Amino acid sequence: MGACAWLVLVIVNEVAALLYAQQSSPCEVVQTDVFCNNKNLRSIPGRLPPGIQKLDLSRNLLQNLTHEVLSVYNTVHHLNLHSNKIHFIQPGVFRALTNLQVLDLSENNLDVFAALKTDVGRLPSVESLDLSGNGLYTGMSDYFLRDAPALKNLSLDGNSITMIDNGTFTGSSALRKIDLHNNVILEITEGAFEYLNDLSDLDLSMNSITCITDFNLCRLKLLNLSKNSLELFQAVELDREYELLYLDLRENKIPYFPILPKMSRLMYLDLSRNRLRDVNTSGNAEEDLMSERSFKGHQRVGHQDFSQLLYLDMSFNQIKSLPSLFFSSMMFLETLNVSNNCLEAFSVTQEAPLNGLKTLDLSFNALQELSFEQNTLLSLEALYLQGNYLGTADSHLFHRLPYIRELHLQQNYLRICEPHASEISHKPRPHGCVSLSSIPTLKYVSLADNSLRIVPQNAFRGSPVQVLDLSNNPGLYLHKNAFSGLETSLTHLSLQENHLHTLNTDLSFLTSLRVVNLSMNRLTSLPLRNKESSIELLNLQNNSLVTLEHNTLEVLERTLKTLYMGLNPLSCCSNGRFLDMVKGKPSVEIPDLASVTCQYTLDSNEVEINILDVVEDHHCKSLDLKTLNIVIIVASGVGLIVTLVVVFKLCHRRRRRHNSSFKA
Structure with a gap:
């Protein structure tokens, strides 16, 4: 009985202590997690619930970490001390925290502690350590890493480290991931x-490394060297396969294609924003010059194995040519980006068919020639060709791409072929236009800024295009059947900045059309007749519209949600239904309402006001009187003419009778 009473007393005391701790502490307790962040604390609270596993003390004013306070919380697994003012750590303070796995000391003043040249002591169970943003110089990180046997993830991001020597990580041999991003590293000591042996992820981006000549970390899976000053990257050839999957070399100064291991599993390679002139892998200027004169694919690139490569980015370089054999081992490549280079021609041949490629970006080069042989690019879905000089091409170029969905053709000089019966047989046609009909997978087409003069009839028939951009082609003529075949597929249409005076086609018969951009034209009317229209967003900004027809608004009101109408010379007094829409239909949003104005006549002068300020009884009164006067004048004139005619006829009849009475 006494034992039971003792047990009850212990439980009561524990509960009382817990309640007292919760009431007296400024922290928030959620089960076994305690949040003391952003409380302006200058010391770690001494009364917190027992058995806590996560303690968040981030964004406070803590300066010292001492054994007396921290040893109380030996059950903590996750300790967050981010963004304090810690400049002193009592040596051995973490030794008693045998359950501590995650320790965040980022954004403090640990450079002050490191200047004392004192080790922080053993980190017995810590697996993740964040020392980023502490102003640490070369060698200072050693004082935190000399006895961390369980450490797997280390962040030294945003410090001032200039060199990594071969003793930096000796006390943390279990490391798998190291983040050295955003330092000033100039040198990495050999070894x-x-x-x-377990290192798989190394981030050295945003440093000042100039050369990697002996890369031999064969177990590394991810290496980020972007935003350095690299001029050379060369791997050591080993007898074993490299496990590297991801290599990021973007934003460096590399003039030659990097020399990668023969045996590798590389899947991702980013070489964008370098100084690549070609894909020669020699790294030797003289050899490069000779190979320019006499290229043989296997001599230059054949020794490199890209059989696992899925992603290759060489954009923003100075590459002038890409021999098709360069791609001969890239059987599984899915994304190729060579945009913003100096290519004048590009071809895909059966020797390197790139049949795994899904996205090909050749935009913003100087392309004048483009060719794809039969049975190549059999998986291609998106083709980016904008910003080139393409004016002539094989008319059936895109028909050879059985899965093509997107064609980005803007900013070229292409013309659209008018389809004929022969299109079905896909017979070759003369160069000078491209056929965009009868491509059953095509969903997106942009021909903006191509100096197009005409969109012929049935231009897209047989191609279920959903998004079509024909904008910025001044003087464009649309055949009345230009969109024939797109009645049930087209959802987005852009015809802006084409100087259109009229629309030859009634867009309301495109029954799936939801978004229409007709801005920056010269339209005086927008005839819509089909009440099955689905238009939800309509942009009519900067046209010559005086009146929105009653029938047009009747068609639009059923589905319209957003309307842009600014910069049109609207009449205040002949747009009654539009005024009702503006003031009385909240379901239609007019984002540019502040710039929607109209004009009315006051004392023979045209006055412009915002459409919201129109009061028809007031602003249209003078116009109504003027109209009434005109009607009266016209009616009076007509009446006078009728009277004169009647009088003339009566006089004429009397004269005839008078003359007949004197006949002999």
Whole structure:
């Protein structure tokens, strides 16, 4: 009985202590997690619930970490001390925290502590350590890493480290991931990472490294060297396969294609924003010059194995040519980006068919020639060709792409072929236009800014295009059947900045059309007749519209949600239904309402006001009187003419009778 009473007393005391801790502490307790962040604390609270596993003390004013306070919380697994003012750590303070796995000391003043040249002591169970943003210089990180046997993830991001030597990580040999992003690293001593047998992820981006000539970390899976000053990257050839999957070399100064291992599993390679002139892998200027004169694909690139490569980005370089054999081993490549280079021609041949490619970006080059042989690019879905000089092409170029969905053809000089019966047989046609009909997978087409003169009839028949951009082609003529065949597929249409005076086609018969951009034209009317229209967003900005017809608004009101109408010379007094829409239909949003104005006549002068300020009884009164006067004058004139005619006829009859009475 006494034992039971003792047990009850212990439980009551524990509960009382917990309640007292919760009431007296400024922290928030959620089960076993305690949140003391952003409380302006200058010391760690001494009364927190027992058994806590996560303690968040971030964004406070803590300066010192001492054994007396922290040893109380030996059950903590996750300790967050981010963004304090910590400049002193009592050596050995973490030794008692045998359950501590995650320790965040980022954004403090640990450079002050490191200047004392004192080790922080053993980190017995810590697996993740964040020391980023502490102003640490070369060698300072050693004082935190000399006895961290369980450490797997380390962040030293945003410090001032200039060199990594071969003793930096000796006390943390279990490391798998190291983040050294955004330092000032100039040099990496030979062997600095070699003894880290489990290292798989290394981030050295945003440093000042100029050269990697002996890369031999064969177990590394991810290497980020972007935003350095690299001029050379060369791997050491080993007898074993490299496990590297991801290599990021973007934003460097590399003039030659990097020399990668023969045996590798590389899946992702980014070489964008470098100084690549070609894909020669020699790294030797003289050899490069000779190979320019006499290229043989296997001599230059054949020794490199890209059989696992899925992603290759070489955009924003100075590449002038890409021999098709360069791609001969890239059987599974899915994304190729060579945009913003100096290519004048590009071809895909059966020797390197790139049949795994889904996205090909050749935009913003100087392309004048483009060719795809039969049975190549059999998986291609998106083709980016904007910003080139393409004016002539094989008319059936895109018919050879059985899965093509997107054609980005803007900013070229292409013309659209008018389809004929022969299109079905896909017989070759003369160069000078491209056929966009009868491509059953095609969903997106942009021909903006191509100096197009005409969109012929049935231009897209047989191609279920959903998004069509024909904007910025001044003087464009649309055949009345230009969109024939798109009645049930087209959802987005852009015809802006084409100087259109009229629309030859009634867009309301495109029954799936939801978004229409007709801005920056010279339209005086928008005839819509089909009440099955689905238009939800209509942009009519900057046209010559005086009146929105009653029938047009009747068609639009059923589905319209957004309307842009600014910069049109609207009449205040002949747009009654539009005024009702503006003022009385909240379901239609007019985002540019502040710039929607109209004109009315006052004392023979045209006055412009915002459409919301129109009061018909007031602003249209003078116009109504003027109209009435005109009607009266016209009616009076007509009446006078009729009277004169009647009088003339009567006089004429009397004269005839008078003359007849004197006949002999």
